[in-house]
Amino acid sequence: xxxxxxxxxxxxxxxxxxxxxxxxxxxxxxxxxxxxxxxxxxxxxxxxxxxxxxxxxxxxxxxxxxxxxxxxxxxxxxxxxxxxxxxxxxxxxxxxxxxxxxxxxxxxxxxxxxxxxxxxxxxxxxxxxxxxxxxxxxxxxxxxxxxxxxxxxxxxxxxxxxxxxxxxxxxxxxxxxxxxxxxxxxxxxxxxxxxxxxxxxxxxxxxxxxxxxxxxxxxxxxxxxxxxxxxxxxxxxxxxxxxxxxxxxxxxxxxxxxxxxxxxxxxxxxxxxxxxxxxxxxxxxxxxxxxxxxxxxxxxxxxxxxxxxxxxxxxxxxxxxxxxxxxxxxxxxxxxxxxxxxxxxxxxxxxxxxxxxxxxxxxxxxxxxxxxxxxxxxxxxxxxxxxxxxxxxxxxxxxxxxxxxxxxxxxxxxxxxxxxxxxxxxxxxxxxxxxxxxxxxxxxxxxxxxxxxxxxxxxxxxxxxxxxxxxxxxxxxxxxxxxxxxxxxxxxxxxxxxxxxxxxxxxxxxxxxxxxxxxxxxxxxxxxxxxxxxxxxxxxxxxxxxxxxxxxxxxxxxxxxxxxxxxxxxxxxxxxxxxxxxxxxxxxxxxxxxxxxxxxxxxxxxxxxxxxxxxxxxxxx
Numbered sequence: 017x018x019x020x021x022x023x024x025x026x027x028x029x030x031x032x033x034x035x036x037x038x039x040x041x042x043x044x045x046x047x048x049x050x051x052x053x054x055x056x057x058x059x060x061x062x063x064x065x066x067x068x069x070x071x072x073x074x075x076x077x078x079x080x081x082x083x084x085x086x087x088x089x090x091x092x093x094x095x096x097x098x099x100x101x102x103x104x105x106x107x108x109x110x111x112x113x114x115x116x117x118x119x120x121x122x123x124x125x126x127x128x129x130x131x132x133x134x135x136x137x138x139x140x141x142x143x144x145x146x147x148x149x150x151x152x153x154x155x156x157x158x159x160x161x162x163x164x165x166x167x168x169x170x171x172x173x174x175x176x177x178x179x180x181x182x183x184x185x186x187x188x189x190x191x192x193x194x195x196x197x198x199x200x201x202x203x204x205x206x207x208x209x210x211x212x213x214x215x216x217x218x219x220x221x222x223x224x225x226x227x228x229x230x231x232x233x234x235x236x237x238x239x240x241x242x243x244x245x246x247x248x249x250x251x252x253x254x255x256x257x258x259x260x261x262x263x264x265x266x267x268x269x270x271x272x273x274x275x276x277x278x279x280x281x282x283x284x285x286x287x288x289x290x291x292x293x294x295x296x297x298x299x300x301x302x303x304x305x306x307x308x309x310x311x312x313x314x315x316x317x318x319x320x321x322x323x324x325x326x327x328x329x330x331x332x333x334x335x336x337x338x339x340x341x342x343x344x345x346x347x348x349x350x351x352x353x354x355x356x357x358x359x360x361x362x363x364x365x366x367x368x369x370x371x372x373x374x375x376x377x378x379x380x381x382x383x384x385x386x387x388x389x390x391x392x393x394x395x396x397x398x399x400x401x402x403x404x405x406x407x408x409x410x411x412x413x414x415x416x417x418x419x420x421x422x423x424x425x426x427x428x429x430x431x432x433x434x435x436x437x438x439x440x441x442x443x444x445x446x447x448x449x450x451x452x453x454x455x456x457x458x459x460x461x462x463x464x465x466x467x468x469x470x471x472x473x474x475x476x477x478x479x480x481x482x483x484x485x486x487x488x489x490x491x492x493x494x495x496x497x498x499x500x501x502x503x504x505x506x507x508x509x510x511x512x513x514x515x516x517x518x519x520x521x522x523x524x525x526x527x528x529x530x531x532x533x534x535x536x537x538x539x540x541x542x543x544x545x546x547x548x549x550x551x552x553x554x555x556x557x558x559x560x561x562x563x564x565x566x567x568x569x570x571x572x573x574x575x576x577x578x579x580x581x582x583x584x585x586x587x588x589x590x591x592x593x594x595x596x597x598x599x600x601x602x603x604x605x606x607x608x609x610x611x612x613x614x615x616x617x618x619x620x621x622x623x624x625x626x627x628x629x630x631x632x633x634x635x636x637x
């Protein structure tokens with residue numbers, strides 16, 4: 017038998033897939049053969065774990081390595097961090113070419129992992145004397161089928177059409193030319209992934225009882241990936257987009273749909289409902305914490321949704337990253353420099369403006385009671401939460417807070433650290449004025465007067481390197497509800513389920529729900545049959561509920577809104593202001609550039625140079 021010379025470096029998963037080692041191809045100075053790997057339980061499980069290694073990290077991955085939150089209009093990083101090789105920052109400024117490197121590295125890495133998964137499926141077999149049963153092998157093969165489908169989804173979601181040969185394993189003595197493939201149409205990949213995920217969902221369990229399998233593929237994860245993919249596939253970017261009418265592969269095939277198909281929205285809605293029904297049947301539900309009177313505490317619920325493990329009762333999680341996430345780096349960069357952090361990871365002014373008021377209305381509504389200027393005359397407290405007293409220094413917002421930040425909905429306070437908000441770790445208020453401890457006016461300072469608070473533990477201590485473990489949530493039930501509401505509104509306007517699932521999110525958020533009846537203290541009237549109005553409401557809810565979770569960038573892309581929203585000046589408070597009058601001024605801090613080409617990542621020029629069967633992504637030539 018030929019020696020297996022493929023070297024992998026990754027995760028060896030014996031306990032929750034968390035033990036990091038270099039899994040090399042050497043033992044006793046001999047090269048490992050495939051039988052040597054698959055006759056050994058430890059090596060077999062190490063191979064399996066390595067295939068999981070590129071599941072995105074929802075903390076540092078979304079912020080820096082993949083950059084989804086920075087590329088959107090949710091989060092912002094100090095522009096001067098580019099000197100520490102933040103590759104995503106030049107991309108914001110329009111300094112993006114087919115030769116630009118990207119830390120996500122999907123084009124080169126994911127096909128390698130797909131190949132490893134195929135090899136695993138072909139070679140794994142029961143090892144009963146070592147504790148790997150035939151049933152376990154069936155599950156592991158299904159897991160690898162899930163990972164192959166998931167990685168093809170990530171590739172197609174990033175690049176659009178990609179080379180696609182499912183189940184193919186190159187022979188050991190291959191010629192390089194044998195691997196040179198051109199792209200297949202976008203929907204060919206989507207249709208295959210859809211079918212594969214449905215089949216695998218019939219094999220895998222909805223959940224595992226063994227703690228060591230936390231994060232391993234389940235039927236619910238299959239349905240979650242499928243539902244999100246089909247929502248994207250129904251959207252205007254890829255469903256009949258005339259911009260791509262002439263984008264063809266080298267064989268002359270159209271690589272994108274040239275005719276809009278409304279049935280794709282109905283199919284996406286069906287997939288979302290199948291996910292919801294299966295998830296709820298398996299015990300998943302929105303995460304809530306209750307007050308003594310049994311009502312939902314919206315502040316503690318939304319805060320701890322991102323800090324609470326599945327085994328602690330957070331069954332809203334549908335898909336968690338196996339192993340750990342780099343939340344320490346995330347929290348460090350959201351902590352002021354004087355407090356041991358790097359202090360420049362913030363949120364945009366447009367996100368601040370997107371949150372609703374306490375009464376559930378957007379700030380631009382005539383009845384919202386929003387006041388932008390001036391300052392509060394007393395501490396603000398609320399009677400539906402313990403968050404103010406247990407976490408936030410005794411108040412929702414402190415006296416002398418800029419009115420822009422007063423009487424906003426609970427999710428705002430959990431997501432944004434603003435000037436004069438409470439800094440839990442040091443039991444004081446933030447001071448972002450120029451020259452203060454929290455703004456040394458360097459690259460390690462909030463460039464627009466805000467830091468990210470969402471997914472930050474109140475128990476962290478950066479100076480001591482103390483970080484509390486929390487799950488890396490890739491998919492959650494709250495997103496599934498909003499996906500379903502959107503797909504229904506596009507396929508079946510007026511369907512009553514639209515409000516049912518939109519209101520589930522608003523109920524947990526602690527703001528007035530929508531009704532087709534009259535507006536009162538508990539409800540806001542909407543016209544359910546007005547598709548355009550409902551589309552606006554659903555998108556507004558997605559913006560705040562799912563902010564800083566790696567979803568907004570794809571939303572702007574699939575709606576074909578990115579070239580409008582992500583172009584031009586981005587605003588915040590005045591980084592150079594030293595007092596109230598000079599700091600609280602809407603001030604541009606970054607000029608973004610977003611070209612039509614940016615909807616898809618370019619294929620790196622080095623790949624184009626190697627493979628003459630490839631065509632560059634649209635508008636990149």
